[in-house]
Amino acid sequence: MARLEKRKAGWLARVRKKGIDQARTFDTKKEAALWASSLERKIDEYGKNAEEVMRHQLHRKTLRETFVRYVDEVSPRKKGRETALRENQRFQQMATNQNHSPLPDLMDKPISSIKSFHIAEWKMSRLSSVKESSVAREKNFLCNVFTMAREWGYIEKSPFANVKFADDRSASRDRRVSEEEIQQVLFALDHWEDQKAPETPAQTVALLWKLCIETAMRQQEVKYLVASEIDFDNRVINLSAERTKEKKKKTLALSSEAVRLLLLGKTEGDYWFSSSKLNVSSIFSIAVRKTLIDDLEFRDSRHEALTRLSEKLTPFELAKQAGHTDMNRTLKYFRKTAKDFSCKLA
Numbered sequence: 001m002a003r004l005e006k007r008k009a010g011w012l013a014r015v016r017k018k019g020i021d022q023a024r025t026f027d028t029k030k031e032a033a034l035w036a037s038s039l040e041r042k043i044d045e046y047g048k049n050a051e052e053v054m055r056h057q058l059h060r061k062t063l064r065e066t067f068v069r070y071v072d073e074v075s076p077r078k079k080g081r082e083t084a085l086r087e088n089q090r091f092q093q094m095a096t097n098q099n100h101s102p103l104p105d106l107m108d109k110p111i112s113s114i115k116s117f118h119i120a121e122w123k124m125s126r127l128s129s130v131k132e133s134s135v136a137r138e139k140n141f142l143c144n145v146f147t148m149a150r151e152w153g154y155i156e157k158s159p160f161a162n163v164k165f166a167d168d169r170s171a172s173r174d175r176r177v178s179e180e181e182i183q184q185v186l187f188a189l190d191h192w193e194d195q196k197a198p199e200t201p202a203q204t205v206a207l208l209w210k211l212c213i214e215t216a217m218r219q220q221e222v223k224y225l226v227a228s229e230i231d232f233d234n235r236v237i238n239l240s241a242e243r244t245k246e247k248k249k250k251t252l253a254l255s256s257e258a259v260r261l262l263l264l265g266k267t268e269g270d271y272w273f274s275s276s277k278l279n280v281s282s283i284f285s286i287a288v289r290k291t292l293i294d295d296l297e298f299r300d301s302r303h304e305a306l307t308r309l310s311e312k313l314t315p316f317e318l319a320k321q322a323g324h325t326d327m328n329r330t331l332k333y334f335r336k337t338a339k340d341f342s343c344k345l346a
Contacts (some may be wrong), residue, residue, distance in 0.1 A: 002036030004029060015039045061154045063114060064107040067091045069152070072146045082279065090141050101125045111146075116162040123163065132166055133173075138164055154316050173297065174332075177213070177304040181293050185209070188287035197264050204275050205283045207265045211300055216259040216305035216322055218245060219280055219298055225272040235259060250323045306333045 005012045005027065013032035014023040020043055024031040071091050075084040094100045095107050098220060102121055106114060122142075126135045139160075146158040186192050189206035190199075198204040208222050215222075229238055235254040244250045254262070268272045284298040307323055310333040313321065319330040 002040060004032050004036065004285060016135055019044045031346055062108050062111050063111045064095065065256070066111045066145060066149045066154055067095065070148055074148055074181065087141060099125065099129050111149055114159050116159045119159050119163045136166070137207050147168065173300055174303055175295065175300045176298055176307060177296065181296065182213070184291045184293060185287060188290040202287060205266065205272060205278065207278050208273065208275060208280060209284065209298060211258060211261045212301035214255060214261065214304050215252055216302050216309060217252060218302060223273070223275045223280060226270070227272055230262065230272065232259065246323045246325070248323065252321055310334050
């Protein structure tokens with residue numbers, strides 16, 4: 001008899017029969033019951049060989065079927081509708097675009113037949129047409145798909161294990177943003193003047209970017225900001241663990257300029273800003289292309305913000321503002337030399 005149990009992540013179905021013990025979590029009780037009854041029928045039909053037969057069936061799942069299940073089940077659970085849409089677009093590109101060779105030709109092959117040399121070929125194909133940072137983001141998505149495939153029993157091990165990629169940290173950004181560049185971007189974003197409330201989507205993006213430069217918040221943190229997270233009395237923003245990249249609670253201090261920008265952009269919707277449905281990165285990129293600025297991305301606001309704050313805060317204070325748990329990540333923003341602080345020594 002199958003056992004169904006309500007868990008925080010959904011409904012857990014466990015089947016123990018004829019020496020076979022399998023469990024899986026589903027969103028609904030109905031899905032859990034259907035899976036359990038199907039598994040019990042297979043065990044009754046194949047007996048002790050049921051597990052081997054089922055493993056063989058799972059290993060016949062194609063790369064396309066794995067992608068479809070991932071974007072249907074995993075992507076929607078991630079924070080933000082934009083993330084699910086972006087991952088579905090990535091899947092469509094990898095399935096059809098020959099710049100992702102050899103993936104389009106492997107879509108209808110069993111995922112268990114994908115080897116490390118296929119991933120290495122894909123890596124070299126992508127590096128010939130896009131930047132290393134883009135390959136790193138695509139690799140993270142693809143690697144997650146194979147990780148889930150292993151969890152679902154489709155493969156024994158990920159083909160990424162034996163393929164060397166550049167250290168993700170080497171693709172991190174350390175670009176500064178000058179005051180002149182800030183003014184050019186704000187002008188390109190529908191001529192927004194930071195003394196006026198935004199009236200268009202582009203002007204809303206301009207305000208978000210300016211606020212990120214002031215606070216070191218990430219795009220997703222500010223985009224989905226809600227009133228309950230803002231404490232104007234203590235001049236802080238309190239973000240829950242699920243709202244941060246580090247998956248830990250974070251409290252950000254607010255300057256008087258940050259408070260002014262927050263009040264300037266207040267809307268009447270569920271979110272503090274009217275940005276939850278905007279493709280912020282796309283709007284920002286289009287605006288930058290209207291200028292003569294080279295290689296500027298929305299996320300560069302964070303490096304600029306932390307570098308500026310390093311002039312005002314101690315390393316420990318800056319680490320708290322940034323959400324860092326590794327002080328080495330924080331110290332790279334402190335650019336003072338021994339000559340600069342020797343005057344503090346008696």
